[in-house]
Amino acid sequence: MIEVRSLTKRFRGCPAVEDLSFDVRPGAVTGFLGPNGSGKTTTARMILGLTDPDAGTATIAGRRYRDLAHPLREIGALINPGAVDPARSALDHLRWLAAANRIPVGRAELVLGQVGLDAVGGRRVGAFSLGMRQRLGIAAALIGDPPVLLLDEPINGLDPEGIHWIRTFMRSLADEGRTVFVSSHLMSEMALTAHELVVIGRGRLIAAESMASFTARVDSSVRVRTPQLDVLAAALEQEGATLWRSGDALDVVGMPIEQVGSVAARVGAVLYELSPQQASLEDAFMHLTAQSCEYTAAVEAA
Ligand SMILES: Nc1ncnc2c1ncn2[C@@H]1O[C@H](COP(=O)(O)OP(=O)(O)OP(=O)(O)O)[C@@H](O)[C@H]1O
Ligand SMILES: [Mg+2]
Structure with missing residues (x-):
């Protein structure tokens, strides 16, 4: 200890x-x-x-x-x-x-x-x-x-x-x-x-x-790729997810990966990819540490 x-x-x-x-x-x-x-x-x-x-x-x-x-x-x-x-x-x-x-x-x-x-x-x-x-x-x-x-x-x-x-x-x-x-x-x-x-x-x-x-703490996202992109996107939005399209993939924010998979199964979407996006962890770290730098800078300037 x-x-x-x-x-x-x-x-x-x-x-x-x-x-x-x-x-x-x-x-x-x-x-x-x-x-x-x-x-x-x-x-x-x-x-x-x-x-x-x-x-x-x-x-x-x-x-x-x-x-x-x-x-x-x-x-x-x-x-x-x-x-x-x-x-x-x-x-x-x-x-x-x-x-x-x-x-x-x-x-x-x-x-x-x-x-x-x-x-x-x-x-x-x-x-x-x-x-x-x-x-x-x-x-x-x-x-x-x-x-x-x-x-x-x-x-x-x-x-x-x-x-x-x-x-x-x-x-x-x-x-x-x-x-x-x-x-x-x-x-x-x-x-x-x-x-x-x-x-x-x-x-x-x-x-x-x-x-x-x-x-x-981080808004982690889930990356999905499917040939039925429009069908799946509509179903996910209906369940309250926020979506970002990037090329032929969707980044789903605000929904656990299990739920994304279940929604895909329900609407019969074939999945080529269903993966958690790790980058957001790095983002959280950058975000949190950047905030602290600003805070310290402000204190120093005061
Ligand atoms: N012996 C020293 N004399 C003067 N300043 C120092 C001394 N040791 C560290 N510092 C300063 O204290 C701060 C913290 O340094 P420290 O080496 O503890 O950081 P760190 O998190 O280990 O960084 P790194 O990831 O680069 O190893 C820095 O601004 C550094 O310049
Ligand atoms: Mg060091």
Whole structure:
């Protein structure tokens, strides 16, 4: 469990994080979303005691990071995967980390296997690809077998296979009952990964809720394609849907996909496509974060 309360940080008078409060609970992947420069890394650094807040607190299992007796056994973090001596082998890096934190050195091999790097443990980290470095960073986060994980933009720069691996891995860590807090500026990626969301814009909280309730806020649409376009359009409008024609397809707003399918069946329309339109989620994020920027800009101008 991570608890953030009224966290505030200014850099040379400019607010980076403003009165931010939220909880991150165990057994779920919580996505920490915000545009570039919205304060995600600053918040992560304050949780980890790397940056001192101007006001507010951040605690892990009820204690501040600096008050944890064995921090790596309480919270594992990936903030800057580049911060590894390039001359050292992956295994030596992890063994050193374990030894320095009174963690059994045998965990080094174990976590290396967990992230799929066992075959290259003896290689210099300097020769690692970006994806391998991210995996090593995650192995380091796991070295103390912590119940809480905080990963700052772990998918940055990864190829589709690497992204898929991280997504599956984060979910499996949450399924084990861990608290998994992962930041990203990519809404579409989080939609596939996170159960819960904390959304910020300009350092302020915009939403802290489940992915399901966040998406429910959005007027999502359903795309239908049928050779009986006019018949189906008339029937859908009669049932109260709002329609947008785009070429040979219809975008249906304000009606659940099941109902669209049922209406199509009732009027005997053959469906070539019946699909939820995910883009609206990205739109909601853009819309909400844009509003917050305007709000902040107005306050600054006042
Ligand atoms: N050490 C620092 N000194 C001065 N300003 C800083 C410092 N660290 C962050 N900032 C500023 O604080 C704001 C928030 O930055 P932060 O890095 O936390 O955002 P972010 O959400 O992690 O962005 P990104 O998606 O680009 O990683 C930005 O305006 C940034 O320029
Ligand atoms: Mg950042």
